[in-house]
Amino acid sequence: MTETIRSNGSALRRTKHGFFRTLIRQWQLAAMSVPMLLYVLLFNYAPMWGWVNAFRDYGNRKLVAKGVTPYNGIANFRWLFGREDFYESIRNTLAMSVINLVFGTVSAILLAVLLNEVRRKGFKRTVQTVTYLPHFLSMVIVVAMAQNIFASNGPINALLTGVGLTQTPVFWLGEGEYFWWLVGVINVWKEVGWGTIIYISAMTSIDPALYEAASIDGAGRFQRIIHITLPGIKSTFVILLIMNIGHLMEAGFEIQYLLGNGLTANFSRTIDIFVLEYGIQQADMGVATAAGMFKSVVAIILLVGANFIAKRLGEDTLL
Amino acid sequence: MKKLLSLLLMLAMVITIVPAVVAETDLEPITLTAFVGGPGTQAYADNKIYKKIEEEFGVTFEFEFLAGDLDEKLQLMTQDLTDLPDLFDGGNSAEKLIDAGALINLLDYVNPDDTPNLWAHIEPQKNRIITKDEDTGEDVMYIIPNYGLPDGPQIALSVGGPAFFIQKQVLAWDNYPQIHTLDEYFDLIERFLEANPTNADGTPYIGFDILCEDWRRFCMINPVQHLMGRPNDGEVLIDINSEDYATETFINRVYAKPYYQKLNEEFHKGIISPDTFVMTYDQYIAQLSTGIVLGMFDQAWDFGDATNALKVDGKDENTYVALGLIYDEDDVADLLPEGWTIEEHYLNGSLPNLDRGFGISVSCKCPERIIAMWERMMDADWQLLLNWGVEGEDYSIVDGRLTMTAEQYANTQDVEWQRHNKARYFFESSPKRQGWILDGDLAGNCWEIGNQDEIVFGLMNDYDKQFLAAYGYSKFADFVNPPIDLAPYGEAWQIDKAPIEKDYNDFLKIQDTELPQVIMASTEEFDAKWDAFVEHINPSCEVYSNFMHEEVLKLVAAYFGD
Numbered sequence: 001m002t003e004t005i006r007s008n009g010s011a012l013r014r015t016k017h018g019f020f021r022t023l024i025r026q027w028q029l030a031a032m033s034v035p036m037l038l039y040v041l042l043f044n045y046a047p048m049w050g051w052v053n054a055f056r057d058y059g060n061r062k063l064v065a066k067g068v069t070p071y072n073g074i075a076n077f078r079w080l081f082g083r084e085d086f087y088e089s090i091r092n093t094l095a096m097s098v099i100n101l102v103f104g105t106v107s108a109i110l111l112a113v114l115l116n117e118v119r120r121k122g123f124k125r126t127v128q129t130v131t132y133l134p135h136f137l138s139m140v141i142v143v144a145m146a147q148n149i150f151a152s153n154g155p156i157n158a159l160l161t162g163v164g165l166t167q168t169p170v171f172w173l174g175e176g177e178y179f180w181w182l183v184g185v186i187n188v189w190k191e192v193g194w195g196t197i198i199y200i201s202a203m204t205s206i207d208p209a210l211y212e213a214a215s216i217d218g219a220g221r222f223q224r225i226i227h228i229t230l231p232g233i234k235s236t237f238v239i240l241l242i243m244n245i246g247h248l249m250e251a252g253f254e255i256q257y258l259l260g261n262g263l264t265a266n267f268s269r270t271i272d273i274f275v276l277e278y279g280i281q282q283a284d285m286g287v288a289t290a291a292g293m294f295k296s297v298v299a300i301i302l303l304v305g306a307n308f309i310a311k312r313l314g315e316d317t318l319l
Numbered sequence: 320m321k322k323l324l325s326l327l328l329m330l331a332m333v334i335t336i337v338p339a340v341v342a343e344t345d346l347e348p349i350t351l352t353a354f355v356g357g358p359g360t361q362a363y364a365d366n367k368i369y370k371k372i373e374e375e376f377g378v379t380f381e382f383e384f385l386a387g388d389l390d391e392k393l394q395l396m397t398q399d400l401t402d403l404p405d406l407f408d409g410g411n412s413a414e415k416l417i418d419a420g421a422l423i424n425l426l427d428y429v430n431p432d433d434t435p436n437l438w439a440h441i442e443p444q445k446n447r448i449i450t451k452d453e454d455t456g457e458d459v460m461y462i463i464p465n466y467g468l469p470d471g472p473q474i475a476l477s478v479g480g481p482a483f484f485i486q487k488q489v490l491a492w493d494n495y496p497q498i499h500t501l502d503e504y505f506d507l508i509e510r511f512l513e514a515n516p517t518n519a520d521g522t523p524y525i526g527f528d529i530l531c532e533d534w535r536r537f538c539m540i541n542p543v544q545h546l547m548g549r550p551n552d553g554e555v556l557i558d559i560n561s562e563d564y565a566t567e568t569f570i571n572r573v574y575a576k577p578y579y580q581k582l583n584e585e586f587h588k589g590i591i592s593p594d595t596f597v598m599t600y601d602q603y604i605a606q607l608s609t610g611i612v613l614g615m616f617d618q619a620w621d622f623g624d625a626t627n628a629l630k631v632d633g634k635d636e637n638t639y640v641a642l643g644l645i646y647d648e649d650d651v652a653d654l655l656p657e658g659w660t661i662e663e664h665y666l667n668g669s670l671p672n673l674d675r676g677f678g679i680s681v682s683c684k685c686p687e688r689i690i691a692m693w694e695r696m697m698d699a700d701w702q703l704l705l706n707w708g709v710e711g712e713d714y715s716i717v718d719g720r721l722t723m724t725a726e727q728y729a730n731t732q733d734v735e736w737q738r739h740n741k742a743r744y745f746f747e748s749s750p751k752r753q754g755w756i757l758d759g760d761l762a763g764n765c766w767e768i769g770n771q772d773e774i775v776f777g778l779m780n781d782y783d784k785q786f787l788a789a790y791g792y793s794k795f796a797d798f799v800n801p802p803i804d805l806a807p808y809g810e811a812w813q814i815d816k817a818p819i820e821k822d823y824n825d826f827l828k829i830q831d832t833e834l835p836q837v838i839m840a841s842t843e844e845f846d847a848k849w850d851a852f853v854e855h856i857n858p859s860c861e862v863y864s865n866f867m868h869e870e871v872l873k874l875v876a877a878y879f880g881d
Contacts, residue, residue, distance in 0.1 A: 061418040061817055062454070065397070085828075147602070152594050173597040174835070261597045262531055262831030281390045282820045283415065 054290040061283060069286075076290040086291070088266055089274040092180070096251035096270065099184040101244050107188045108195030109237070113225055115196065116203045128200075132193025139190075139254040146186050146259065147173060173259070176267035183255055198240065199233055206232040238310050246303035249295045271295050346377035349685060353677070354403075356393070356410020359384035359744045360734065368704065368742035376692045382744055385410065397421050403680035406689065408748040413462060413674045414815040422461040422678035428690040429460065436697035437690070440468055440750060444671045446878045447809055463693070465676025465747065469754025473669050474770050475802050477795040478619055481541060481551050482641030482665050485614040487786055490640065495789045499663070500647045501546060501578065505585055508613050512590065518611060526590030528615040529582070529838070530603045531831065535621065540830050542616045543575045546646045547659070550667035550803070553812030554826070555867045558656065564808065564875060565656075566868035568860040570830060571853045574654040577646065582838045583845050596835040610637030635782035641665070643799035666796065668805030669754075673813050677748040693750055699759055705746045706766055713740065714768075721764045722773055731768060808874035811867060819866045826859035 023030055057072040058064050080086050111131065118124040134142070150156055150172035157169035172178050210228050219227065253272040260268030269277075271291060279288020361382060362369055373379050383404060385392060389412050396403065397419035409416040416422050426449065431438045441448050441463060449460045483504060489511045490496065498504050508526045517523050530538040544556050547569070556569040569575050585591050598606070606612055607625035610632075619626075619641060629638050643665040648655075655661070679686045695701060707714045707721060713730070714723045723731075730736045737743050752766045765771045775794075776784075787793065816823040833852045840848040 061415070065419040147597070147599070152592065171593050174593055262536070262828075263596050263835050265828065265832050277824065278821065280394065281388075282824070283390075283394050284821075 051289060051293050053285050054293050056286050058284045058286040064283070072286070076286040077294075079287060080290055080294070085266070085269065086274060089269045089271050092256075092267055093249060093251045093270045093272075096180050096183050096256070097248040099180055100187050100251065101241075101248070103184045103188050104191055104195055105237070105241070105244075107192045109199055109230075109233070111192055112196040112199035112203065112233075113229055115200060116229060117221065117225070128193060128196070130193070132197065134190045135194040137190065140258060142186060142190055143255060143258040146182070150182065173261070174263040176264045179260070179264045179267040183252075183259065186255060186259075187252075198236060202233040202236040203229060238313075242303070242306045242310055245306040246299055248302050249299045346688070348373075348377045348379070349688065350379045350381055351406055351683075351689070352381045352383070352404040353406035353408070353745070353748075354383045354385075354396070355408045355744050355748060356385050356389050356412065357408075358386070360738060362742070362744075363738050365739060366742065367709065367740055369745070371704065372692075372742065372745075376688070376695075378688070378692060380406075380745060384744075390415065393419075400680075401682050403682045405680055405683040405685075406677045406748070407680045408465075408675075408677050411675075413678065414817060416678060417461050417674065418817065421680055423681055423683070423686055424457075424459045424461065425463065425679065425690070426458055426460050428687060429463070434690060434694045436694050437463065437750065440697060440752070444468060446880055447671055447673060447874075450877065462674050462676050462678040463750040464671040464673055465749060465751065466672040466753065467670050468750075469669050470752055470757050470766070471755030473802055474754060474765070475666055475796045476770065476775060478641035478643075478665060478799055480620070480665070480667075481537075481545060481616070481618045482799065483542070483614065483616050483644045484619075484622075484639035484641055486610070486612075486637050487640055487782070488636035489613055491636065491786065491789070498642050499645065501581055501644050502647060502650075504614070504642065504644055505581065505590065508590060509585075509588065511613065522609070522611050525592055525595075525606070525612045526614065527582075527585060528598075528603065528606065528612045529591065529595045529835075530598065530600065530615070530617065530621075531596060531835065532598065532600050532603070535600055536827065536831060538615065538617050538621075539834055540570060540827075543569045543578050545665060546578055546644060546661075547574060547655075548645055548661040548664055550664050551810055551812055553810070553814075555811055555864065557806070557808070557811060557871060558659070559806050560658070564868070564871050566811070566871050567864045568826075568867075570834075571856050571860045572654075574646075574651055574656075576849055577651055577654070579834070579837055579849065580845065583840060583842070586838055587842060591838070593839060596839070608632075610634045614639075630780075635780050640795060640798055663800050664803050665799045666802035667810060668802055670805055670810050670813075673809065674815075676750065697750070697752065699756070699761070702752045702766060703761075705742060705751065707768060708740065716761070719760060719763075720773065721761065721771060723768065725777070728768070728774060728778065807878040808871045811871060814867060814870045814874075816863075816866070819862055822859045822862040822866075826856065826863050829856045829859065 053069075054076055055071050055073060056069040057075065058069055063069070115124055115127060118127070148154055152169040152171060156172065157166075160166045161169060170178075172182060206228060210232075211224055214224050214228055249271065251270050253270065253276075256268045256270050257273055257276075260273075271294075275288045275291045278284065279291060359382065361384075369380065389410050393409055393412055393415050397416065400419070400421055403421055407416060407421060428434065429437050429441075441460075444464075448464060449458050451457070452459045485498070485504065485508070489507060490498070492511055492514070493507055496503075496507065498507060505527070512524055512526055515524065530536075531540075540554060541551070544552060547556060549556060554568055554570065555566050556572075558565040582591060586593075604622060604625050607615075607622050608628035610629055615622075622639075626638055629635070643663040645661050645663045648661050651661075679689055683689070696705065703710070703721075707723075708731075710716065713727055714721055716722070730740070754766060754770075756762055756764045756766055768774055779787075787795070787797075790797070792798070829852070833848075833855060837845070837848045837852050
């Protein structure tokens with residue numbers, strides 16, 4: 001009997017042995033990660049305790065002031081999912097995220113490929129700088145500019161009516177259907193240069209010998225892009241895609257909040273804005289937390305899903 | 320040499336300490352922290368009024384002003400009730416402070432015996448100011464209203480609140496007509512635009528602006544009650560002649576439709592631009608400031624910056640007159656509620672600014688000091704100091720009249736000067752005297768600079784003088800009827816909507832989205848869009864109407880002391 005226990009124990013110890021021995025051997029490295037571990041535990045995991053608020057009633061401000069917030073089961077979730085505009089805000093969030101993701105990725109890769117083909121260093125650097133500088137502009141300024149540019153009497157409408165594409169000015173800012181696309185376009189303008197940085201650095205790591213070999217074999221410039229540059233940045237692309245899919249539920253807040261107005265509200269209200277309007281401004285933490293929780297859960301599902309697909313495609317994964 | 324230096328240093332220290340000792344009062348010096356629920360600028364350390372306050376009361380202030388969103392800020396601040404600013408002005412959301420239990424009940428300190436001045440100040444309106452706590456049933460007063468408790472008869476020099484505004488040059492162009500109905504108003508704008516499509520610089524005029532950004536949506540959703548002949552009750556129409564103060568939202572009623580139909584017509588005539596519905600407040604003010612907007616519905620205080628900018632630019636003819644428009648009763652006869660007659664009432668009796676101003680927080684260590692200070696400040700010498708400044712320096716008394724030179728007046732409008740010479744943000748949120756000075760040598764003068772006859776007419780530019788003369792009026796308030804008596808419930812927009820906040824929010828959001836669509840609908844589609852709008856908004860209107868009716872009845876009962 002004792003024999004077996006001992007042998008079982010040693011067997012157990014042996015399986016763990018590898019991990020602990022590695023840990024001890026690398027204790028300096030492990031020690032260095034402790035602050036970050038604490039940071040994550042303290043600021044990312046501990047606050048999750050706040051999720052209990054999603055199951056509490058914050059409806060009566062006077063009771064809340066006295067610290068009375070009774071549990072009310074899933075009433076907050078019921079309320080959320082009973083509202084048409086919450087579904088609308090999910091739709092808007094996903095739509096704008098997907099548009100941003102597609103527009104952002106395509107434009108960044110396109111610009112990176114074009115820049116990669118430019119042989120004159122000075123020109124390349126200038127374009128790079130000019131295109132990424134808007135990244136540092138405050139969204140408030142960007143939106144104010146957009147409001148002027150897209151106004152009925154703004155330059156875009158002047159151009160459209162000038163070349164005769166439309167007879168009357170297009171009401172860009174007041175039509176809900178345009179809103180998502182407007183956000184996409186503005187985001188491209190603001191972020192395209194920033195997005196190229198990673199792709200360009202990925203391209204510099206491609207072995208120049210490949211290009212030389214390809215040209216000797218008679219590949220033209222376009223063929224070299226298709227067969228060498230693009231496959232060369234494929235793994236970067238996949239990693240970025242997975243990371244971005246994790247953020248799909250975050251279509252942004254500032255741009256919609258600033259650019260939206262009463263007329264476009266049904267298309268500009270993202271989950272974050274919904275939380276602000278019905279949760280924070282009305283001091284209903286229950287609803288705000290419930291919506292936030294829903295968002296996080298969906299984001300986790302999306303991330304794991306994307307990771308799984310990437311693994312299946314035989315690419316590097318993040319998790 | 321060293322000894323001499325240290326001696327000098329010591330001497331210097333003694334010299335600086337001595338006046339401080341002399342200036343000290345018998346009260347222990349304290350620093351009060353104060354929060355103001357709006358933007359502001361800090362006073363300079365050498366501010367002469369704050370110095371005088373420090374000398375007499377031993378009180379210095381540390382101000383914090385709002386940056387960002389008010390509701391969010393208050394929500395955060397009230398999480399910890401032990402660390403609140405002593406003086407707490409919750410701006411337009413002070414109800415949240417009260418509900419959160421952040422303010423003390425001032426009635427523990429304010430009563431006829433201990434604070435006769437303050438008590439006399441609130442006494443005429445005490446049934447509105449003092450309310451009953453819903454849970455305990457005790458009398459409570461959390462905030463002494465910072466405005467709206469004037470001494471003597473009401474002063475109405477101009478329309479400070481809601482009205483249909485029109486540029487003075489438009490009236491002048493048509494030889495100073497009398498404009499009283501919606502049709503006359505838009506007809507005038509149309510004719511003016513036809514004759515003058517652009518201003519002297521060639522910029523096209525805009526006929527009518529409708530601001531609808533966020534809470535300033537009142538420019539779009541409030542006019543109907545005024546066209547029906549009621550002063551500002553927010554989003555409800557109250558029949559004060561009915562026995563039970565019948566209260567209903569007006570936006571979903573048949574009598575609201577003619578207004579939006581009119582706007583729809585004007586939209587198709589190009590008088591209203593679609594851009595007005597996507598405009599931010601800043602853009603609106605910028606547009607008004609250039610003088611190209613001929614008319615709008617708004618409240619005078621909401622576009623004060625634009626008026627100032629126009630005056631500074633010397634564009635007096637582009638500044639605005641408030642008109643009291645009403646429906647033409649013949650046009651809407653069959654749409655009115657039973658027994659309703661329309662008479663223009665844009666000016667209301669003076670209204671205590673309930674729940675606005677400083678409250679004292681539960682974490683304040685010395686509420687009695689603050690109350691004692693306010694009590695003393697209600698005396699004439701302090702009120703003159705806070706309102707008018709230092710005699711001989713900021714104003715003078717000539718033959719029993721308070722007067723200012725042009726330069727002295729200009730100073731009072733200069734923000735930089737105020738930071739040195741006015742206790743502006745303390746005074747704005749504190750209880751204060753307004754209206755007429757009733758006793759003493761100065762009786763017949765006004766407490767506030769801006770109401771004093773000499774100042775008003777001394778400041779009026781020649782254009783305005785000539786403009787008023789053309790109408791035979793003496794003041795701009797003559798364009799509308801004199802104020803009526805305040806209804807027993809006050810003004811219904813002051814009612815806190817917290818208990819039905821989500822429905823109220825829905826009620827507003829539907830209007831935000833659909834009213835602009837109604838106004839921009841094609842002529843054929845207008846009826847259908849209007850009907851759809853009414854159908855969408857009806858449920859929240861019902862909740863809101865019922866809630867408001869109950870609250871109005873509560874206020875009426877409290878007013879009559881039941």
